[in-house]
Amino acid sequence: MYRHKLFEAICKEEDLTLRDLVKDFVDDEIMPVRQQIDDDDEHEIIHELLQGLANLGFLRAIFPEKYGGSDMRSVVSLVLSLEEVARGDSGIAVALSCCLWPFIPAIWANNEAVLDYFGPMFCGDDLKLGCFNMTDPGGPSGGGGCDIENYHLQGRKINTRAVLDGDKWVLNGQKIWASNSGVADAYCMVCTTDPNLGDEGIALIYVPGDAEGLSFGKFENKAGMAADRNTNTYLETVRVPKEFRLAGPGEDAKYFHANLTVGRIGSAAMSVGNAQGAFEAVLDFTGDRAVGVTTKSIRDHSIAAGMLADMAIGIETARITYLSSAYRFDHPEEYGEIYSLDQLSYGSIAKVYAADMAVSVTNRAMELMGSYGYVRDCNVEKYWRDCKITQLWEGGAQLGRFDVCRSYWDLPL
Ligand SMILES: Cc1cc2nc3c(=O)[nH]c(=O)nc-3n(C[C@H](O)[C@H](O)[C@H](O)COP(=O)(O)OP(=O)(O)OC[C@H]3O[C@@H](n4cnc5c(N)ncnc54)[C@H](O)[C@@H]3O)c2cc1C
Structure with missing residues (x-):
């Protein structure tokens, strides 16, 4: 079922090698405990599983070699392994993938300030969590939810604002729902410098988890996906270096x-x-x-x-x-x-x-x-x-x- 010619034409040998490593981990480590995950309120089992997957090199793989990664750029490889993790537990899969999701744009844009700051941390031995924080609750002009990511609204309904003040970006606003929010070591905040600018105003700005002015609500109580935590993120005059903006207007x-x-x-x-x-x-x-x-x-x-x-x-x-x-x-x-x-x-x-x-x-x-x-x-x-x-x-x-x-x-x- 897993191997046929079309499949092999799309997936390279190294994609399959990583997938097989993850598959063994899922069978040996996740399957025996998957029924305990929903009751793991302290996230002890969950942390161990995420750490185990990080030990396989899954997280550092996408980072450039100079940080200890292996420059893996293949989305095929990434999602093939993700399928395997979700066969074991979808919450683990989303918590894991959201460690990488915020950094994919920084790697594409080769933003060295962001990668120099977070790369060594995320390529180290201890598990670090990431968060791609785009959804916001909406504001006086409506918006929020799906409107944030609506390609055709071009960021006009984003309410979280970024203002350049000297050599720092100052962020204010609120985000909701994002996976790993409240527990992440790094956030990519989807903001606007001015909603009237449309796509030119969209700004992806990186924020360390311990930044001053960042605070969180209580975790959502969901039907499933227990391994993934979600909460409100409040940004009150959060300051980060101006180099922590991804790439600039339009880009x-x-x-x-x-x-x-x-x-x-x-x-x-x-x-x-x-x-x-x-x-x-x-x-x-x-x-x-x-x-x-x-x-x-x-x-x-x-x-x-x-x-x-x-x-x-x-x-x-x-x-x-x-x-x-x-x-x-x-x-x-x-x-x-x-x-x-x-x-x-x-x-x-x-x-x-x-x-x-x-x-x-x-x-x-x-x-x-x-x-x-x-x-x-x-x-x-x-x-x-x-x-x-x-x-x-x-x-x-x-x-x-x-x-x-x-x-x-x-x-x-
Ligand atoms: C477990 C979990 C994990 C999440 N992870 C993340 C994350 O990592 N990062 C993050 O930023 N967000 C995350 N989210 C938020 C999620 O992506 C949003 O909730 C989602 O995009 C929808 O927004 P909404 O719930 O406000 O729905 P709404 O925007 O209120 O949409 C409600 C309904 O209207 C429909 N709709 C939307 N636009 C239109 C339109 N133009 N015309 C007609 N119908 C429309 C929608 O399809 C939907 O059926 C997560 C949410 C959960 C529950």
């Missing part, structure tokens, strides 16, 4: 849009991992349990076999779609600039399809297991709770679909 917007595409492809990969985990569990369950007048296992009844086939079809289709969107992203010379609407649209196809598929697969897995599907011991209801958010975040279901429409025709805003 920050391009990297912002491109990072959203990476986020959507990553979400698709996580959805596939989540669905794959649920599928493996239900395949075992329905193979072991016999029902009906004969002693046939559940999965040998044609009505169940057809449902299992539909799940496999969804998973395989979503996998090849996210991999092809990652491949396109890795080859802008053939498929267009990484910040183009076409790239965002293709990433959205992968995300919207995979997220809907995962919700459907986990739901059907529970149906096939009857009441056993509903209890924690049987290892499926957690996949169901964890995957729902992937439909709702990063633009929700509707914005992703609009992005797809707009790459085909000029749908009015």
Whole structure:
């Protein structure tokens, strides 16, 4: 299932080597404890798992060699491994990927001030958490939520303000929801210098976790994704060096849009991992349990076999779609600039399809297991709770679909 010619044409040997390392870690370390993650209020098990994944080199890989990284630029490689982590636990996958997500733009832009400050820290032996903090609650002019990342609104609804004061950026505003917020060592804050400037005003500014003026609310109490923490972030006159702005007017917007595409492809990969985990569990369950007048296992009844086939079809289709969107992203010379609407649209196809598929697969897995599907011991209801958010975040279901429409025709805003 995992290896066929198209798959091998997209994934290089080194992508598969990293993926296999992560796969072994998931089977040996995450699977035995995945049912304890939701009750790990102190994040002891979660920290150990994230540290274990960091020890594999997963986090430092994307940083340049001079900081101890290995200059890995392949989105295919990144998301392939992310799928594996999500097969074990989606919350771990999102907490882990959000350590990298804020730094991807700094690496593209080669912002040495940011990389010199945070690179050694994130390439060291101790786990460090990152946070890409874009969503804000909206303000007097509306906005917030999906409007922040709406390609066509060009940052006009961002309410968090950045003002240059001498050699420092001064940030004021509020952010909500972001993964690893409240516990991160580094934040990439999506701000505007002036909302009327549109894309020219978008400013991605890096903030150390211990910066003065930064404070947080209480953690959100969610249906799933326990390993990922989310809270309000308050910025009150937070000052950082002016070099901590990503790249400058216009350029920050391009990297912002491109990072959203990476986020959507990553979400698709996580959805596939989540669905794959649920599928493996239900395949075992329905193979072991016999029902009906004969002693046939559940999965040998044609009505169940057809449902299992539909799940496999969804998973395989979503996998090849996210991999092809990652491949396109890795080859802008053939498929267009990484910040183009076409790239965002293709990433959205992968995300919207995979997220809907995962919700459907986990739901059907529970149906096939009857009441056993509903209890924690049987290892499926957690996949169901964890995957729902992937439909709702990063633009929700509707914005992703609009992005797809707009790459085909000029749908009015
Ligand atoms: C667990 C979790 C992790 C998260 N991680 C991060 C993170 O790391 N960083 C971060 O910045 N944010 C993060 N978020 C926030 C998340 O990305 C936003 O909540 C999401 O983008 C949607 O914003 P909203 O919830 O305010 O919905 P709204 O913007 O209020 O949207 C509500 C509904 O309207 C639809 N909609 C949006 N725009 C339009 C339109 N133009 N026309 C018609 N319908 C539209 C949406 O699709 C959705 O269905 C996270 C949220 C959660 C719960």
